[in-house]
Amino acid sequence: LGVTKIVEIPVVTAEIPVGPQHPALHEPLLLKVYAEGEEVVKVEVNTGYNHRGIEKLCERNTFYRDIFVVGRVCGICNAVHANCYVRALEQLLDLHPNKRAQYLRVLAMELERVHSHMLINAVMAEIVGFETLFMQIMLDRERVMKAKEILTGSRVLADYMMVGGVRRDIDEEKRQRIRELLLKLKPRVEYYRRVFEEDETIVKRLVGVGRISYGEATSHSLVGPTARGSGVKIDSRVSDKYDAYGEIPFNLVTRSEGDSWARMMVRWDEALESIEMSIYILEHLPSDGNPVPDEKRLPRRFPPGEAYTRVEAQRGELTYYLMSDGKGQNPYRVKIRTPSFNNIINSAFMYIGYSLADVPVMLTSLDPCISCMERATVIDLEKNTRYRLDLKQLAGGKL
Amino acid sequence: VKRPRLLGLVLKNLVSKPATIQYPRVKTPVEPDFRGVQYADLGKCTGCSLCAIECPADAIKMTPIPPEYEVPKTNPRRIYPLINYGKCVFCYRCVKVCPTNAYIATNKYDIAGVSRLTSEVFSLTTLRRVGS
Numbered sequence: 001l002g003v004t005k006i007v008e009i010p011v012v013t014a015e016i017p018v019g020p021q022h023p024a025l026h027e028p029l030l031l032k033v034y035a036e037g038e039e040v041v042k043v044e045v046n047t048g049y050n051h052r053g054i055e056k057l058c059e060r061n062t063f064y065r066d067i068f069v070v071g072r073v074c075g076i077c078n079a080v081h082a083n084c085y086v087r088a089l090e091q092l093l094d095l096h097p098n099k100r101a102q103y104l105r106v107l108a109m110e111l112e113r114v115h116s117h118m119l120i121n122a123v124m125a126e127i128v129g130f131e132t133l134f135m136q137i138m139l140d141r142e143r144v145m146k147a148k149e150i151l152t153g154s155r156v157l158a159d160y161m162m163v164g165g166v167r168r169d170i171d172e173e174k175r176q177r178i179r180e181l182l183l184k185l186k187p188r189v190e191y192y193r194r195v196f197e198e199d200e201t202i203v204k205r206l207v208g209v210g211r212i213s214y215g216e217a218t219s220h221s222l223v224g225p226t227a228r229g230s231g232v233k234i235d236s237r238v239s240d241k242y243d244a245y246g247e248i249p250f251n252l253v254t255r256s257e258g259d260s261w262a263r264m265m266v267r268w269d270e271a272l273e274s275i276e277m278s279i280y281i282l283e284h285l286p287s288d289g290n291p292v293p294d295e296k297r298l299p300r301r302f303p304p305g306e307a308y309t310r311v312e313a314q315r316g317e318l319t320y321y322l323m324s325d326g327k328g329q330n331p332y333r334v335k336i337r338t339p340s341f342n343n344i345i346n347s348a349f350m351y352i353g354y355s356l357a358d359v360p361v362m363l364t365s366l367d368p369c370i371s372c373m374e375r376a377t378v379i380d381l382e383k384n385t386r387y388r389l390d391l392k393q394l395a396g397g398k399l
Numbered sequence: 400v401k402r403p404r405l406l407g408l409v410l411k412n413l414v415s416k417p418a419t420i421q422y423p424r425v426k427t428p429v430e431p432d433f434r435g436v437q438y439a440d441l442g443k444c445t446g447c448s449l450c451a452i453e454c455p456a457d458a459i460k461m462t463p464i465p466p467e468y469e470v471p472k473t474n475p476r477r478i479y480p481l482i483n484y485g486k487c488v489f490c491y492r493c494v495k496v497c498p499t500n501a502y503i504a505t506n507k508y509d510i511a512g513v514s515r516l517t518s519e520v521f522s523l524t525t526l527r528r529v530g531s
Contacts, residue, residue: 061455062453064453064492065453065454065455065492066455067455068455068456068488068490068492069455071490072488136408139418142418149429149430149433150430153430153432153433153434153491154433154434154489157488157489157490159434159490159491167491167495168432295492295495295496296495296496296498
């Protein structure tokens with residue numbers, strides 16, 4: 001082949017929309033990627049495709065109905081959402097559940113952490129093109145789902161938390177069955193961890209991709225496994241010791257590498273820690289009374305006041321702000337701040353300098369949960385501008 | 400970098416049965432206390448409407464009992480909770496708040512079908528027809 005003419009293509013910056021509907025993304029999020037050739041030079045994160053008005057819905061429902069509304073903010077982390085909200089209600093009422101209820105709450109949340117971390121690792125395997133591993137992890141994830149079904153009565157939506165305790169107790173037979181399922185699951189998780197450590201495909205796609213330094217993770221206020229993958233020791237379970245976390249032994253997992261691979265390895269190590277914690281809970285379950293409160297006799301009136309609670313959700317620190325005016329049966333305000341909100345919106349700096357093909361991998365390594373994070377934005381369609389309003393104006397309806 | 404030994408897994412999967420459950424032909428195994436379809440036992444229901452007030456999904460509507468049924472004297476308004484299972488989120492708040500424990504909880508989960516399913520078919524079977 002004799003080359004007769006060489007055409008030089010000038011390098012221009014191309015704007016490539018990744019999402020909101022994209023085969024490589026599992027979540028409705030728009031990443032506007034500006035690329036020079038294959039190299040990413042700028043990323044704009046655009047959200048707002050999954051806003052459902054949950055906070056407003058909470059204001060229009062009673063305190064007790066909201067326990068089930070906040071459980072539907074996100075399917076994967078419904079027990080932690082409900083736990084955070086219920087603990088805010090308990091703060092208002094000055095109620096303290098007994099030890100057994102606290103242990104059972106932690107058990108439900110840790111089972112949820114195991115299946116959430118397995119899910120995102122399976123999704124990561126699919127994104128890097130290792131679909132067999134995706135199928136294998138999802139098959140073993142069914143064991144945790146079964147354990148959760150035995151404990152709470154449903155595979156995904158637990159609806160397990162109630163003011164003053166939990167909604168169902170476990171007996172000796174259920175305890176043994178959950179324990180057996182977890183003991184069978186543990187070697188499988190260890191095996192998958194080894195696959196992520198040793199497999200060539202995964203190591204080549206993940207190691208060194210999307211590096212976040214310790215300083216960047218703290219200055220951009222990243223939370224959860226994303227920050228822990230960069231060596232930041234941040235975990236509400238350790239710092240707050242809410243529910244029974246003060247009595248159950250567990251290690252805070254951190255890694256120093258700061259790349260996508262480190263974040264996934266933090267998740268595997270945490271899943272193993274959670275399995276250990278769950279087995280510890282099942283073996284040391286205290287029996288200091290009935291953990292199930294009678295839902296007919298719970299207080300109907302809530303005193304005026306504010307409550308602010310946080311939990312360590314699977315993706316990081318999740319906070320609830322609850323305000324009661326003491327007049328009606330509805331909360332005056334429920335403010336939810338989810339970990340994905342920090343992790344996704346503040347991490348646009350991470351993509352710069354990497355190849356276009358690495359963008360889905362880096363996004364997946366953050367464990368995005370868009371349905372969790374979508375809150376309100378004000379957009380004027382006529383003038384085609386967007387602006388912020390302070391809360392008073394928004395509540396009064398005046399512009 | 401060493402490869403994990405997949406050969407054992409491959410051989411095991413060759414002889415083991417598929418993990419997929421052929422759903423409509425084979426039923427998915429669920430726990431006996433799985434949160435499935437729930438309905439009111441009208442022999443115990445007093446028509447107090449507390450479940451309809453507390454339902455987070457607004458799936459329960461208090462409906463008059465048809466005149467051909469014998470209704471116990473504890474239900475003077477002759478109404479019963481009609482649950483629309485299409486709206487229901489199966490949180491079992493109604494089961495837990497019922498003051499007379501009238502709700503019957505089952506683990507039935509296969510409620511998808513061509514017609515809209517409500518608790519009418521289940522609840523009315525708990526009452527006797529007039530004259531029977």
